[in-house]
Amino acid sequence: MPDRIARKTGASAPVGVFDSGVGGLTVLRALAGALPAEDFVYLGDTARLPYGTKSPESIRRYALQAASLLAARGVKCLVVACNTASAVALEDLAREFAPLPVLGVVEPGARAAARASRSGRIGVIGTQSAVASGAYQAAIRAARPGAEVVARACPLFVPLAEEGWTDPSDEVVRLVARRYLAPLAASRIDTLVLGCTHYPLLGEAIAAELPGVALVDSAGAIAGEVRERLGAVPGPGGAHRFYVTDTPERFLAVAGRFLGRPVPSAEHVDV
Amino acid sequence: MPDRIARKTGASAPVGVFDSGVGGLTVLRALAGALPAEDFVYLGDTARLPYGTKSPESIRRYALQAASLLAARGVKCLVVACNTASAVALEDLAREFAPLPVLGVVEPGARAAARASRSGRIGVIGTQSAVASGAYQAAIRAARPGAEVVARACPLFVPLAEEGWTDPSDEVVRLVARRYLAPLAASRIDTLVLGCTHYPLLGEAIAAELPGVALVDSAGAIAGEVRERLGAVPGPGGAHRFYVTDTPERFLAVAGRFLGRPVPSAEHVDV
Numbered sequence: 001m002p003d004r005i006a007r008k009t010g011a012s013a014p015v016g017v018f019d020s021g022v023g024g025l026t027v028l029r030a031l032a033g034a035l036p037a038e039d040f041v042y043l044g045d046t047a048r049l050p051y052g053t054k055s056p057e058s059i060r061r062y063a064l065q066a067a068s069l070l071a072a073r074g075v076k077c078l079v080v081a082c083n084t085a086s087a088v089a090l091e092d093l094a095r096e097f098a099p100l101p102v103l104g105v106v107e108p109g110a111r112a113a114a115r116a117s118r119s120g121r122i123g124v125i126g127t128q129s130a131v132a133s134g135a136y137q138a139a140i141r142a143a144r145p146g147a148e149v150v151a152r153a154c155p156l157f158v159p160l161a162e163e164g165w166t167d168p169s170d171e172v173v174r175l176v177a178r179r180y181l182a183p184l185a186a187s188r189i190d191t192l193v194l195g196c197t198h199y200p201l202l203g204e205a206i207a208a209e210l211p212g213v214a215l216v217d218s219a220g221a222i223a224g225e226v227r228e229r230l231g232a233v234p235g236p237g238g239a240h241r242f243y244v245t246d247t248p249e250r251f252l253a254v255a256g257r258f259l260g261r262p263v264p265s266a267e268h269v270d271v
Numbered sequence: 272m273p274d275r276i277a278r279k280t281g282a283s284a285p286v287g288v289f290d291s292g293v294g295g296l297t298v299l300r301a302l303a304g305a306l307p308a309e310d311f312v313y314l315g316d317t318a319r320l321p322y323g324t325k326s327p328e329s330i331r332r333y334a335l336q337a338a339s340l341l342a343a344r345g346v347k348c349l350v351v352a353c354n355t356a357s358a359v360a361l362e363d364l365a366r367e368f369a370p371l372p373v374l375g376v377v378e379p380g381a382r383a384a385a386r387a388s389r390s391g392r393i394g395v396i397g398t399q400s401a402v403a404s405g406a407y408q409a410a411i412r413a414a415r416p417g418a419e420v421v422a423r424a425c426p427l428f429v430p431l432a433e434e435g436w437t438d439p440s441d442e443v444v445r446l447v448a449r450r451y452l453a454p455l456a457a458s459r460i461d462t463l464v465l466g467c468t469h470y471p472l473l474g475e476a477i478a479a480e481l482p483g484v485a486l487v488d489s490a491g492a493i494a495g496e497v498r499e500r501l502g503a504v505p506g507p508g509g510a511h512r513f514y515v516t517d518t519p520e521r522f523l524a525v526a527g528r529f530l531g532r533p534v535p536s537a538e539h540v541d542v
Contacts, residue, residue, distance in 0.1 A: 246328075
């Protein structure tokens with residue numbers, strides 16, 4: 001691990017968290033749990049979501065623009081909560097915003113999966129663009145040479161989670177999960193990376209189709225790594241601010257389901 | 272009906288067709304069937320799709336930018352194939368691009384439904400933003416005073432159609448259609464407007480849940496109105512050009528399913 005970075009730009013500066021929409025709130029929830037005294041600034045690029053069906057070129061352009069908005073708010077580090085942006089644009093972001101530390105969810109998730117697996121047969125599910133990028137597959141093989149990685153895009157999972165259809169006893173949820181996950185079950189993986197911030201909401205339904213398989217949520221993995229880098233600051237609960245690139249109404253309507261508590265307000269910013 | 276408009280900017284100029292992505296190809300298919308000798312220029316705003324979950328402000332901004340790209344290509348009229356953009360931004364587009372004729376799918380669809388219904392109980396399904404705008408509801412009531420209109424957003428239908436899960440015997444398709452449409456069946460509608468360009472792909476599954484209900488596809492309705500305004504030009508088959516705002520790969524991969532024939536190439540344009 002590099003030196004603690006908090007001092008470089010002031011320990012009291014907020015941590016920036018960036019996502020294409022609401023999904024990154026599952027990452028913010030884990031970060032705030034690990035670092036309760038930190039201030040956080042969250043940006044959801046809701047005017048242009050989803051990223052997971054867009055080209056690498058568009059994802060890079062959007063991620064750079066969105067990150068600029070957070071950088072302008074004086075964040076002391078930037079967490080890329082969106083798996084698709086982490087998979088496609090992390091190097092571009094790190095180069096553009098150096099020396100600001102830029103941390104994505106792919107490598108922590110891949111490392112956690114490499115540690116969790118006994119057999120070395122590891123599955124990854126994510127958006128079409130995240131899976132097509134091969135970033136998770138490469139990161140898992142780097143963390144565990146010789147690992148067999150099976151990756152699969154699950155495009156219906158995001159709209160299911162946004163619609164609130166996540167109950168594992170819901171027949172639609174069960175059938176969609178089975179259709180996507182049957183090939184992974186047949187591959188006898190023992191560990192599965194939930195490579196999209198929406199997927200933890202479907203965790204029970206996913207687990208039901210893959211009995212005995214360890215599920216790795218990148219949110220928990222990156223929260224641990226950020227805590228290790230920043231160091232835990234003692235103090236009262238930190239402040240959380242929310243920005244979105246579309247108008248806030250729809251974000252606010254579903255945000256609570258992802259953050260685990262209501263989001264009272266969010267501010268519009270133009271990109 | 273106003274005067275024929277073809278002469279105003281040259282009969283040989285192409286017809287512009289605009290959509291947020293691939294769905295508008297179902298409209299282009301109907302237009303080309305009704306006007307086989309016309310040239311068409313199609314623009315899919317794939318870098319920013321979907322529109323149906325975005326705010327009216329963002330939809331208006333995107334629609335104006337996208338329409339500018341078509342106007343710059345010298346189109347003789349502009350067909351807004353996207354129901355969401357038609358519902359939210361048609362007046363803005365007509366004002367901005369006057370005297371260029373701008374035609375949306377909402378009013379033709381509403382008029383066709385008003386004609387088709389015997390009981391006056393009419394259903395509309397569409398995206399969240401299209402339904403929230405109330406545009407279809409108002410247009411149906413304008414075309415048929417006293418009509419009872421029941422509207423419902425069906426957010427899962429678009430991802431189902433894009434995933435290619437449209438077979439009415441597919442259990443997932445059947446269950447999702449039933450969940451969304453049961454309240455409409457209970458309202459004893461006799462006519463349903465498919466108020467999103469993706470929905471005709473799910474037409475059989477929708478019909479199976481609403482026996483005896485007439486389905487109105489706005490694509491057919493607007494094709495008839497455009498033909499009436501332009502007049503049928505005799506001649507050989509027209510040329511079709513395709514533009515997209517994201518890179519073309521994913522558009523080309525699914526376009527054939529919507530157009531009913533392969534789309535060999537599409538050109539990227541920046542917005």
